[in-house]
Amino acid sequence: MTSMDDNAQFRREWSKKQETDKPAQQQIIEDKIEKFQSSAKIEEGSQVVYLSALLASQYTETCKHLTDILNKHNIPFAFLEGTKDIWCRDYMPVQTPSGKLIQFRYEPSYLNDPKYSDSRSDVKHIDKVNGISPIFSDINLDGGNVVMYGNKAIITDRIFSENPDWSEENLKAELANLLECEIIIIPAYKPEYDFTGHADGMMRFVDSNTVLVNNLDQDLVYMKKAIIKALDKANLNYVNFPWFEHKIKGNTDHAIGIYINYLEVGNLIILPMFGVSGNKDAEALAKLKDVFPNKIIETIDYNDVALSGGVLNCTTWVLRK
Numbered sequence: 001m002t003s004m005d006d007n008a009q010f011r012r013e014w015s016k017k018q019e020t021d022k023p024a025q026q027q028i029i030e031d032k033i034e035k036f037q038s039s040a041k042i043e044e045g046s047q048v049v050y051l052s053a054l055l056a057s058q059y060t061e062t063c064k065h066l067t068d069i070l071n072k073h074n075i076p077f078a079f080l081e082g083t084k085d086i087w088c089r090d091y092m093p094v095q096t097p098s099g100k101l102i103q104f105r106y107e108p109s110y111l112n113d114p115k116y117s118d119s120r121s122d123v124k125h126i127d128k129v130n131g132i133s134p135i136f137s138d139i140n141l142d143g144g145n146v147v148m149y150g151n152k153a154i155i156t157d158r159i160f161s162e163n164p165d166w167s168e169e170n171l172k173a174e175l176a177n178l179l180e181c182e183i184i185i186i187p188a189y190k191p192e193y194d195f196t197g198h199a200d201g202m203m204r205f206v207d208s209n210t211v212l213v214n215n216l217d218q219d220l221v222y223m224k225k226a227i228i229k230a231l232d233k234a235n236l237n238y239v240n241f242p243w244f245e246h247k248i249k250g251n252t253d254h255a256i257g258i259y260i261n262y263l264e265v266g267n268l269i270i271l272p273m274f275g276v277s278g279n280k281d282a283e284a285l286a287k288l289k290d291v292f293p294n295k296i297i298e299t300i301d302y303n304d305v306a307l308s309g310g311v312l313n314c315t316t317w318v319l320r321k
Helices: 004-011 022-033 053-058 060-072 114-119 123-129 168-179 221-233 281-291
Strands: 047-052 077-080 101-105 135-140 147-149 152-156 182-186 203-207 210-214 237-241 263-265 268-272 296-300 317-320
Touching: 047 053, 047 060, 047 263, 053 060, 053 077, 060 268, 060 296, 101 123, 135 168, 147 203, 152 168, 152 203, 168 182, 182 221, 210 221, 221 237, 237 281, 263 317, 268 281, 281 296
Parallel strands: 047 077, 101 135, 152 182, 210 237, 268 296
Antiparallel strands: 047 317, 147 152, 203 210, 263 268
C-alpha cells in the first residue's frame, strides 16, 4: 500500500525539478501554445473548453489530438495561464445553473505537505491573470469532486473530512445555496484506492434521473452497497459502465481503465481508448453509444496523461459563456 504523500507525488510528477530560468520556461510554453488555434468563435451561449497551458507544453501531441477533435466539431477552446499543473477541473471555479462562478478553496489534503506547495495552483492568481471574476468560498472543495446536471450535484463524502470545522448539515446547506443545486452525497473510496476522493472518476449523469457508474458488479461489496444506498436515497437510477483494472509496477495511481472520466461538452463526448491488455474499449464505446444515441462520440488515446492519474474530465474546464 502506498502513502497519500507518495500518491500525490506521483500524480504531480510533472513538477519534478523545474528549470530555474522562469522567463525561458514561460517562453517555451507560449511557443507551444501558438501551435494550437481554435477555429470556433466564442459566442454568447457557447461552451468553451479551457485547458492548462501546461497540457500543451508537456503533452503536446496528445493536446494536439484533443484540440483537433474540438476544432472538428466547432467547439471553442482556450488555454489557462498561471497554472501549476494540468488538472484544471480541480482548481477552477464551479459554474452554477444560473451561470455564477464559485471559486472554492483549493487545499486538497493530498497536497498538504509543504514539499508539495509548488504543486498547488494559486486559484486567486489564476483567476486574475485569466480575467475571471468568481464568487469566493472558504469551503475546501476540488472541482473534480463535483458532478453536476441541471440542479443536481453529486459530491463524495470526502468533502466532510476536507472541511472539519463545518457540521455535515451546515456544509450541505451552504453548498446547496452556493451551487443552486440539490446536493447528493456518495461514499468516497478509501485513500489507498483513490487518494483524491473525487466523484468524476466514479459516476456521470445521463439525465436528471440517471447516472452512469463504474460497473458495480466489479466493485468492493461494501462500496457497491453504499453507492446503491446513496443513489436510492437520491431517487437516481444507475447504469453500469465498463472499467478495468490495469496493474503497472510502481504506479498504483494511474487512471488507465477509467472510461467514465470522459469529456462531455455540448453534444460531443470524447471517450478515452486505452488499448492495453485487458481493455474494454469496444465495450465502453458501444455502451456509450447506447446510452447517448443522439450524441456525437469521438475517441482519443490519452494514455500518457492517464499514467499521471487523470483523464479527460480532469484536464478540462468547460465554461458556458
